[in-house]
Every structure is written in structure tokens, then in C-alpha cells.
Amino acid sequence: MAMPRKYMTSIAHSGNHSPMENITLYNYFRSSTSYRARIALNLKNLNYDYKSIHLLNNGGEQNSEEYRKLNPMGGVPTLVHGNHVIAQSSAIIEYLDEAFLQSYQLLPKDAITRAHIREFCQIINADTHAYGNLKTLAYLTKNFAAKDDQKSAWLNYWMHEGLSACEKILEKTSKKFCFGDTPTAADVFLVPAVTTAIRFEVDTKKYQNLTRVFDQCNQEEAFMKAHPFRQIDTPADLKI
Numbered sequence: 533m534a535m536p537r538k539y540m541t542s543i544a545h546s547g548n549h550s551p552m553e554n555i556t557l558y559n560y561f562r563s564s565t566s567y568r569a570r571i572a573l574n575l576k577n578l579n580y581d582y583k584s585i586h587l588l589n590n591g592g593e594q595n596s597e598e599y600r601k602l603n604p605m606g607g608v609p610t611l612v613h614g615n616h617v618i619a620q621s622s623a624i625i626e627y628l629d630e631a632f633l634q635s636y637q638l639l640p641k642d643a644i645t646r647a648h649i650r651e652f653c654q655i656i657n658a659d660t661h662a663y664g665n666l667k668t669l670a671y672l673t674k675n676f677a678a679k680d681d682q683k684s685a686w687l688n689y690w691m692h693e694g695l696s697a698c699e700k701i702l703e704k705t706s707k708k709f710c711f712g713d714t715p716t717a718a719d720v721f722l723v724p725a726v727t728t729a730i731r732f733e734v735d736t737k738k739y740q741n742l743t744r745v746f747d748q749c750n751q752e753e754a755f756m757k758a759h760p761f762r763q764i765d766t767p768a769d770l771k772i
């Protein structure tokens with residue numbers, strides 16, 4: 533994978549790991565949390581083995597006893613680096629940034645900008661994604677007999693809550709990307725969230741800064757390669 537050289541920082545080669553280290557990503561083409569991890573790996577120019585966990589087949593491979601040993605919450609992605617197993621996309625992305633200091637940095641050094649980028653990421657991770665997760669929607673169906681249009685209204689509501697908050701932040705912080713002229717972890721979280729919103733026919737066009745940054749990111753190789761429709765487990769009829 534090509535290093536996004538135009539964004540290379542001057543950070544010292546002080547990490548303990550080289551980009552050739554043994555990394556496996558358990559993930560699923562369509563999962564937005566997996567998509568985050570793939571973008572981060574690409575931006576950092578790290579090679580990895582792609583292990584597909586199909587979220588629908590056989591009651592969901594994420595629910596198997598074997599997979600839950602790796603990921604107790606039964607979600608994707610899970611990163612395996614050598615002997616280390618890390619679940620939760622936020623933890624994975626921050627781990628990669630800290631373990632591979634020599635490659636492109638997703639969080640800047642400045643403490644306050646880091647905090648604001650993490651704030652942005654958590655709006656998407658904690659306050660938006662969790663409400664639309666497969667298991668959340670399945671629970672609404674199973675326990676409250678929610679119909680498709682009700683689940684769609686639910687999803688729309690929480691996505692707009694999150695995306696409108698993101699837009700307010702981007703009004704102040706965005707340039708080419710969410711926080712300035714180079715991609716950060718904020719862009720890594722934003723693109724999968726907007727991709728999912730579009731898939732569920734949420735009107736994202738009204739968020740002008742968000743749409744502009746989304747379009748910009750999608751022209752970047754690291755983001756393009758991570759797209760759900762370009763993965764090894766993408767069904768043939770969706771592949772681009």
C-alpha cells in the first residue's frame with residue numbers, strides 16, 4: 533500500500549515497530565467500524581491480513597464462541613498484532629498510532645487538538661454508531677416488535693443528532709479535511725459514518741462542511757482502498 537507521502541509528518545522514527553509487522557484485521561466489508569480501521573491502516577501504510585467475519589451468515593460469525601474469545605462484545609473489527617489482540621475500533625486506531633510512531637500520525641501532538649479530535653470521533657463512535665448497530669436494531673425488532681419504518685425513523689433521528697453535531701464542529705475546524713489540511717482520526721471516523729448514513733437514505737447534503745470533507749476524503753487513495761465495495765469479502769454484485 534502506498535504511503536500517503538504528501539501527509540508525512542516530521543515525527544521521529546521512535547516507534548518500536550516496523551510496517552512489516554504481523555497484523556491481522558478481523559473485519560467485514562460493510563461494517564463502518566471495520567472501515568475506520570482499514571482507513572487508519574492504509575493512512576499509516578501498514579500491511580495487514582484481511583480475515584472476514586460475516587455479520588449475517590450462520591447467525592453472525594461475530595457471535596461464535598471462537599470469535600468471542602477475541603472480541604468479548606462480539607463486534608468487528610478486532611486487530612491482532614503479534615500476540616496482542618485489541619478490540620474496539622477507537623482503541624485499535626489509537627494503538628496503531630502509538631505503536632507505529634514512525635508512520636503518518638492520525639492524532640497531532642498538541643493536547644488540545646487531540647482532545648477535540650477525540651471528541652469528534654466519540655460523537656460518531658459512542659453517540660451515533662451504537663444506536664444503529666445491527667444488534668441494537670435486532671433488539672428493537674425482537675423485544676418491541678419494531679417495524680422497518682420505525683427502525684428507519686430511529687436510525688434517522690440518531691444519525692442526524694450525531695451528524696449535525698459534527699457539522700457544527702466542522703464549521704469551525706475544517707479546511708480540506710476535518711481538522712486542517714491533512715487527514716486525522718476525525719476523517720477516519722467521519723467517512724464510514726457518512727457512507728452508512730447515505731446507505732440508509734439519511735439526508736447528508738444539508739451538512740455542507742461534512743459533505744465537502746467527505747468528498748475530499750473519497751479522492752484519497754487510503755480512503756478509496758478501504759471502501760466497503762473494494763474488499764475481498766464484498767459480494768460480486770457490489771464490487772467496484
Ligand SMILES: N[C@@H](CCC(=O)N[C@@H](CS)C(=O)NCC(=O)O)C(=O)O
Nearest residue numbers: 563564565607608609620621666667
Ligand atoms: N464500538 C465498537 C463497535 C463494534 C461493532 O459493534 N461493530 C458492528 C459492525 S459496524 C458489529 O460488529 N455488529 C455486530 C452485531 O451488531 O451483531 C467498535 O468501535 O469497534
